[in-house]
Amino acid sequence: MRETDPGPAAGAPADRLAEVFDLVGPLYRRAQRKVEQDVPREGLSVGVRAVLNLLREQGPMTVPQMGRAQALSRQFVQRMVNDAAERGLVELAANPAHKRSSLIRLTPEGRAAIDAVVERERRLLRQAGGDLTEAEIDSCLRVLSRLLHFLDDVDMD
Amino acid sequence: MRETDPGPAAGAPADRLAEVFDLVGPLYRRAQRKVEQDVPREGLSVGVRAVLNLLREQGPMTVPQMGRAQALSRQFVQRMVNDAAERGLVELAANPAHKRSSLIRLTPEGRAAIDAVVERERRLLRQAGGDLTEAEIDSCLRVLSRLLHFLDDVDMD
DNA sequence: CGAGAATGACAACCAAGGTGTCATGATGGA
DNA sequence: TCCATCATGACACCTTGGTTGTCATTCTCG
Numbered sequence: 001m002r003e004t005d006p007g008p009a010a011g012a013p014a015d016r017l018a019e020v021f022d023l024v025g026p027l028y029r030r031a032q033r034k035v036e037q038d039v040p041r042e043g044l045s046v047g048v049r050a051v052l053n054l055l056r057e058q059g060p061m062t063v064p065q066m067g068r069a070q071a072l073s074r075q076f077v078q079r080m081v082n083d084a085a086e087r088g089l090v091e092l093a094a095n096p097a098h099k100r101s102s103l104i105r106l107t108p109e110g111r112a113a114i115d116a117v118v119e120r121e122r123r124l125l126r127q128a129g130g131d132l133t134e135a136e137i138d139s140c141l142r143v144l145s146r147l148l149h150f151l152d153d154v155d156m157d
Numbered sequence: 158m159r160e161t162d163p164g165p166a167a168g169a170p171a172d173r174l175a176e177v178f179d180l181v182g183p184l185y186r187r188a189q190r191k192v193e194q195d196v197p198r199e200g201l202s203v204g205v206r207a208v209l210n211l212l213r214e215q216g217p218m219t220v221p222q223m224g225r226a227q228a229l230s231r232q233f234v235q236r237m238v239n240d241a242a243e244r245g246l247v248e249l250a251a252n253p254a255h256k257r258s259s260l261i262r263l264t265p266e267g268r269a270a271i272d273a274v275v276e277r278e279r280r281l282l283r284q285a286g287g288d289l290t291e292a293e294i295d296s297c298l299r300v301l302s303r304l305l306h307f308l309d310d311v312d313m314d
Numbered sequence: 315c316g317a318g319a320a321t322g323a324c325a326a327c328c329a330a331g332g333t334g335t336c337a338t339g340a341t342g343g344a
Numbered sequence: 345t346c347c348a349t350c351a352t353g354a355c356a357c358c359t360t361g362g363t364t365g366t367c368a369t370t371c372t373c374g
Contacts, residue, residue, distance in 0.1 A: 014283040016294045018275070021188060021282065022214075023301045025207060026228040028185035029362085030308040031178060032330095047330070050182060057179075064352070071183040076331050078353065100339055101352055118175070125178065126171040128307035132300055137173045139296035143289055144180045150285035151187040186331085189361095204361065221321070233362055235322065257370050258321055 020143060038120055042113040043087065047080040052089060052106065052114035060093060060103040071152070089113055177300060195277055199270040200244065204237040209246060209263065209271035217250060217260040228309070246270055 032046060039049050054066055063081055067074040081104055084090045089110030092102040106114070189203060196206050211223055220238055224231040238261055241247045246267030249259040263271070 013286045013289065013291055013294065014279045016291065016298065017282040017286055017289070018279055020294065020297055020301065021278065022210065023298070023305060024181065024185050024188055026226075027301060027305050027308070028181050029228045030305065031181055034308055045329085053179065062352085069183075071186045072330095073332055074352080075333080075354085079331095079355095082354090098340070098351080121178065122171045122175055125174040128304055129170045129174055130303065132170065132174070132303060134170055134173065136296040136300055137170065137177060139293040140177055140300040141173065141180070143293055143297040144177065144184060146287065146289060147285055148180060148184050148187065151184070151191055202360085219321085229361095230363055231321080232323085232364080236362095239323090255320080255371070 017143075017147070020147070034124070035117075035121075039117055042116060044089075044113065044117065045080075045083070047076070048084050048089070049114070049117060051077060051080045051084060051104075052110055053118065055090065055104060055106050056111070056114050056118070060105040062095060062098070062101045062103060064101065066104070084110065174300075174304070177304065191281070192274075192278075196274055199273060201246075201270065201274065202237075202240070204233070205241050205246070206271070206274060208234060208237045208241060208261075209267055210275065212247065212261060212263050213268070213271050213275070217262040219252060219255070219258045219260060221258065223261070241267065 035046055035049060039046065044052070050070055050072075051066060054069060055061065058069070061069075063078050064074050066072075066081075067077040070077070081090060085092070085104075088107055090104050091107050093105045095101055095103045192203055192206060196203065201209070207227060207229075208223060211226060212218065215226070218226075220235050221231050223229075223238075224234040227234070238247060242249070242261075245264055247261050248264050250262045252258055252260045
């Protein structure tokens with residue numbers, strides 16, 4: 001009767017991948033809520049947190065680079081960076097490669113702020129980890145990265 | 158110098174879990190964009206798609222149930238359901254368990270619409286699947302579910 | 315039966331994030 | 345070297361996913 005019959009086994013790989021797909025939404029919302037209720041302690045917003053975290057992990061980079069890295073528009077990242085700069089969390093550094101587009105760098109205050117946030121998140125995740133094995137988490141990372149890169153360049157039909 | 162030193166190995170489980178955490182944002186955004194550019198063919202919005210998909214997978218349920226299932230507010234789901242109902246994609250069915258809160262059910266049109274969407278998504282995901290093994294995807298599902306349920310009940314601090 | 319919980323309806327609101335545009339400055343090719 | 349072009353920053357506007365708050369109703373259960 002139905003044209004697509006997932007069946008009780010739900011076996012095919014693409015179907016399981018679809019399950020992953022469906023988990024992303026709820027997960028994102030809850031994660032965001034957690035971050036939202038934690039991050040204000042340092043006076044950050046979710047967007048600013050994302051930017052600082054990126055800088056924390058990848059080192060100084062330009063605004064457009066960050067946009068690409070996080071799948072966000074250049075302009076949005078710019079706003080977050082400006083906001084962070086006003087609060088003294090990041091600063092501009094000369095970019096040898098491009099004169100106009102300066103590198104954004106964490107200030108000591110910025111580093112302290114994002115470190116505090118990340119540290120709390122990790123404490124939380126440690127609890128969540130439970131009996132999950134490294135191998136499982138690695139697989140998860142592989143799957144998600146694959147999905148991420150794939151969604152990046154493919155257009156739907 | 159830094160209080161949290163991830164180190165080059167990035168080994169500890171909680172750190173890897175943090176990586177998963179960080180992937181969720183970009184993934185969500187790209188996934189959402191894909192869905193956004195696909196879903197209008199059936200005249201759906203992202204929110205309506207989520208509702209229909211839920212009904213498709215879990216069968217008829219009430220609005221509050223759906224909200225809980227997707228980590229969305231009751232009211233938001235209600236809006237989506239009302240919207241879907243206006244378009245004839247879902248219909249109300251008497252709920253034996255609660256007289257006031259009716260079960261929401263897919264109409265044939267609704268089923269056709271969501272099936273079409275899901276089918277296209279699956280075609281896409283099949284491509285994305287590539288050489289990912291079932292086992293990897295399973296691990297991924299386990300990790301994400303764990304994370305999801307954990308974030309659900311725990312409060313920060 | 316009465317109190318309190320659950321539901322639907324509706325309004326107000328918030329914030330994430332995108333888009334469009336402009337001016338300016340960088341860059342690379344003829 | 346100069347010009348066409350691209351990339352960047354700045355700013356305004358908008359969309360919309362999603363929440364919160366409130367009220368009236370209805371259900372449920374002690």
